[in-house]
């Protein structure tokens with residue numbers, strides 16, 4: 244009897260949770276796409292080289308920059324070739340993904356502050 248009630252409860256919960264869980268299943272798309280960028284822009288968008296970090300940039304900024312580079316006539320530019328390989332929809336996913344990451348303390352490019360632990 245309790246299991247039947249639990250069953251109804253679960254069913255109700257499942258139907259409630261369905262739109263949410265499909266939304267939660269979405270992130271890997273942006274993250275997988277963004278994995279390509281990591282070779283140059285760093286893991287998780289935190290660059291260890293001279294190339295800009297992408298983490299924490301605003302989604303709209305990244306999106307418009309990517310489109311600009313995608314449609315740029317400057318075919319010798321490295322990012323033109325990168326950006327051209329993605330659809331606008333994929334670029335939107337990538338931009339949204341990077342925007343969700345922390346830029347390491349505000350995303351303002353200021354990386355001083357506490358350096359780890361004190362033990």
Ligand code: HEC
Pocket residue numbers: 276277279280281282283284293294295296297305308309321322325326337
């Ligand atoms: C082969 C190396 C390489 C790959 C892969 C790469 N980039 Fe870049 N990207 C660069 C270089 C070099 C620049 C030039 C700007 C610089 O020197 O910081 C750049 C610049 C940018 C800029 C403009 C600068 C900024 O910080 O706003 C954006 C945005 C960008 N890349 C996004 C991406 C995204 C998104 C991906 C993955 C789809 C990606 N890049 C993959 C090398 C790369």
